[in-house]
Amino acid sequence: MSTPEDQFKNVISHAKEYGYIFQSSEIYDGLSAVYDYGQNGAELKKNIRDYWWRSMVQMHENIVGIDAAIFMHPTTWKASGHVDAFNDPLIDNKDSKKRYRADVLIEDHVKKIEEKIKKEVEKAAKRFEGFDEAMFRSTNARVLEYQAKADEIEARFKTALENNDLAEVKQIIVDLEIVCPISGSRNWTDVRQFNLMFSTSMGAVTDESNIIYLRPETAQGIFVNYLNVQKSGRMKIPFGIAQTGKAFRNEIVARQFIFRMREFEQMEMQFFVKPGTEMEWYETWKTRRMAWHKALGIDEKKYKFKDHIKVAHYANAAADIEFEFPFGFKELEGIHSRTDFDLRQHEQFSGKKLQYFDQDYTGPLNSELAKTQTPEDWKDNHSYVPYVVETSVGLDRLFLAILSTSLQEEKLEDGETRTLLSLPPQLAPIKVAIFPLMGKDGMPEKAMEIFNLLRFDHNVTYEEKDNIGKRYRRQDAIGTPYCITVDQQSLEDNTVTIRDRDTMKQERVSIDKIAAIVDEKVNMKYLLKKTS
Ligand code: ATP
Numbered sequence: 128m129s130t131p132e133d134q135f136k137n138v139i140s141h142a143k144e145y146g147y148i149f150q151s152s153e154i155y156d157g158l159s160a161v162y163d164y165g166q167n168g169a170e171l172k173k174n175i176r177d178y179w180w181r182s183m184v185q186m187h188e189n190i191v192g193i194d195a196a197i198f199m200h201p202t203t204w205k206a207s208g209h210v211d212a213f214n215d216p217l218i219d220n221k222d223s224k225k226r227y228r229a230d231v232l233i234e235d236h237v238k239k240i241e242e243k244i245k246k247e248v249e250k251a252a253k254r255f256e257g258f259d260e261a262m263f264r265s266t267n268a269r270v271l272e273y274q275a276k277a278d279e280i281e282a283r284f285k286t287a288l289e290n291n292d293l294a295e296v297k298q299i300i301v302d303l304e305i306v307c308p309i310s311g312s313r314n315w316t317d318v319r320q321f322n323l324m325f326s327t328s329m330g331a332v333t334d335e336s337n338i339i340y341l342r343p344e345t346a347q348g349i350f351v352n353y354l355n356v357q358k359s360g361r362m363k364i365p366f367g368i369a370q371t372g373k374a375f376r377n378e379i380v381a382r383q384f385i386f387r388m389r390e391f392e393q394m395e396m397q398f399f400v401k402p403g404t405e406m407e408w409y410e411t412w413k414t415r416r417m418a419w420h421k422a423l424g425i426d427e428k429k430y431k432f433k434d435h436i437k438v439a440h441y442a443n444a445a446a447d448i449e450f451e452f453p454f455g456f457k458e459l460e461g462i463h464s465r466t467d468f469d470l471r472q473h474e475q476f477s478g479k480k481l482q483y484f485d486q487d488y489t490g491p492l493n494s495e496l497a498k499t500q501t502p503e504d505w506k507d508n509h510s511y512v513p514y515v516v517e518t519s520v521g522l523d524r525l526f527l528a529i530l531s532t533s534l535q536e537e538k539l540e541d542g543e544t545r546t547l548l549s550l551p552p553q554l555a556p557i558k559v560a561i562f563p564l565m566g567k568d569g570m571p572e573k574a575m576e577i578f579n580l581l582r583f584d585h586n587v588t589y590e591e592k593d594n595i596g597k598r599y600r601r602q603d604a605i606g607t608p609y610c611i612t613v614d615q616q617s618l619e620d621n622t623v624t625i626r627d628r629d630t631m632k633q634e635r636v637s638i639d640k641i642a643a644i645v646d647e648k649v650n651m652k653y654l655l656k657k658t659s
Pocket of ligand 1: 344376378385386387388389391392393458459460461519520521522523524
């Protein structure tokens with residue numbers, strides 16, 4: 128049995144070998160935490176993006192999509208809080224000279240305690256028939272002791288963060304006797320805050336006033352366009368604005384392949400709602416987003432929700448959808464109830480109104496005024512600053528989730544193993560590979576006819592090289608759902624064999640049936656139907 132580390136290494140080398148992902152600028156020894164998508168990776172990524180875009184924009188009559196610029200007016204990032212607060216607490220180990228995120232060191236420690244609890248539960252489950260897990264967790268002395276310890280650490284850490292008390296964060300690391308995984312020592316520096324935004328300067332003159340940032344999230348491009356879209360699209364609340372695009376973060380510890388990169392892509396949707404309805408919409412979007420992920424057909428046990436210990440300065444509720452990557456459960460998507468924070472901030476910094484008029488609404492204009500006003504003050508007010516529920520998923524992380532779970536080594540009946548990339552068929556980079564059994568006797572021409580027939584609808588490929596078994600194996604490793612082979616009989620009766628990637632079964636069918644067979648398996652509309 129290979130270890131999860133080995134499996135992960137396998138994913139990385141497979142991604143390179145089959146044209147999915149390459150290290151950026153590899154001929155110059157690469158650039159840390161930056162990656163390029165190869166010929167198959169670019170297709171898979173595009174298909175995942177399409178699945179998201181179509182399910183958000185095409186399938187919702189009240190969601191529209193935009194494409195805002197990466198560069199934004201620098202005041203945007205003052206208003207959003209990123210200039211002052213988009214920091215990670217970092218700590219260095221003086222012996223290994225390695226840098227860590229202090230919050231990650233503490234969270235990893237808590238995870239280890241949770242692992243111990245899990246082991247106790249598993250042990251007990253094996254021992255007792257009709258095992259009641261909830262009862263066991265609430266009564267077993269050892270589990271309760273572990274749980275109390277984990278809760279205590281989390282509570283202490285939460286308070287330290289709320290008070291921005293970096294000395295206390297360090298003290299927690301010291302008290303928990305956390306060691307550097309490289310040097311094994313506890314020789315830590317103080318904890319410092321580090322801003323994650325990349326900056327550059329615009330125009331020929333480089334001085335303070337020309338500094339602009341590479342956006343660290345796509346969301347702000349949506350907020351600053353809220354009124355443009357609402358007015359030009361005559362949008363009625365509740366409505367959403369979706370966007371996909373690059374974001375940049377100078378991550379302290381960029382690791383785990385494309386899980387944490389310095390340049391990555393986000394798919395975000397901001398849903399504008401009436402104040403007071405945000406919790407309902409927050410729950411709705413949590414459910415919808417989980418269903419969207421699960422429609423891909425990946426093992427459902429690999430997904431779970433995790434509520435945030437500490438919600439960000441702009442939110443009143445937040446949860447992650449976590450996925451079980453080869454290195455454990457980690458955040459895949461965030462769902463946040465962002466209140467009216469962002470629009471209010473942009474109103475304040477720009478001096479422009481970002482409000483919504485609704486004759487049926489009577490209430491405070493925004494959440495700040497609500498704190499001091501009484502109903503008497505707002506009895507004639509029918510406008511409000513909308514509340515926002517956000518769904519935000521990393522395209523690259525989702526790519527990694529799908530790629531890593533799809534890669535399998537399968538034992539065959541004849542004792543051989545085959546490498547199979549069982550991607551959801553609708554997302555596969557190549558939908559059909561078309562082979563002439565031999566490169567002669569009119570078979571290549573017939574195969575090209577089929578290629579020309581299918582390429583209007585799908586990304587298909589044609590291959591003559593190698594024996595047919597090798598060609599099948601190669602397409603299995605790329606994840607191509609169907610292989611079509613043209614043989615001698617095809618020339619006589621216009622039939623071909625079509626081979627299914629997952630079952631390896633071959634069926635002989637008439638060429639005019641192929642388009643329909645392929646469509647049923649790979650057309651994204653069937654995936655979208657599952658989520659609507
Ligand atoms: P993390 O806690 O992992 O740093 P985050 O909470 O800062 O993530 P958000 O700001 O909520 O992440 O961003 C939304 C999504 O963008 C995340 O769920 C993740 O999928 C993706 N994402 C964030 N940072 C990165 C990164 N450095 N590389 C790849 N994807 C990322």
